[in-house]
Amino acid sequence: MYKVSRQREWIYDYIQSHPDRHMSVEEIYEGLKAENREVSVATVYRNLKILQDENRIASLMLESGKQVFDKTCRPHDHLICTTCQKIFDLDMPYDRSIERKAEHQLHIPIESHSLVLYGTCADCLQKKGKV
Amino acid sequence: MYKVSRQREWIYDYIQSHPDRHMSVEEIYEGLKAENREVSVATVYRNLKILQDENRIASLMLESGKQVFDKTCRPHDHLICTTCQKIFDLDMPYDRSIERKAEHQLHIPIESHSLVLYGTCADCLQKKGKV
């Protein structure tokens, strides 16, 4: 159905090559431009949708309503640092026991969950300690 | 700082009197109009912000990017039914052990969390059983 396109691969590569960031549409658009890989905004929007549809990337909606993109579709939780606001993918095993526990309490089948932790990331913790 | 206003109380009452729904700005606006309590959209937006600022209500951002409002600020988890899409406030105790567990694994302090479960709600489960 979808064909390969140069622009789509630029976008995909850009996300993969910044694994520690979770970027918004605008950040991706501006970032590519800065690398002399300018793509029109419309194309960025269209391709981010297609990449999600192909399960090559995932997206995460922040409480602010800003959508950011994740390099992987593998289920995992997130940490949002309440100091620097950075978003981290957690290596902590995605915990199905949370779902099993809820099933027992609610008596309904649970298929998946979304967990975001808010706290201070290791970097910020270290910086605070140094003051 | 804030004064009492008729419109703000209408909005607050409207949210409180529909505890089983999590409504968007538009649904609140339309709902009030249907009760002959028309308030301008701008005022609905302004007051929903103020009500949150006063901690009288909370809001929840859905994956779709739609913001919906919650009658309570008490920390609690949510269930989103994957069949009817309704959102439920969970009575399940807000589980601090999730945070403690993450602290142990990540060695950083966790302040709070946001947990959304996806599954089939009791109503939909029953309807399915009846087929």
Next chain:
DNA sequence: ATAAATGCAAACCTTTTGCACCCTA
């Protein structure tokens, strides 16, 4: 009396769409 709240319309931003042209398979 004064500071906040309202309604209205204009302004804003972000996302989507229509269309002529271009590029994969």
Next chain:
DNA sequence: TAGGGTGCAAAAGGTTTGCATTTAT
């Protein structure tokens, strides 16, 4: 060479803002 894909600009959608007027304290 047919069916996606692209850029551009216009359109659409949702939210905010400026301002004159009204309302609460």
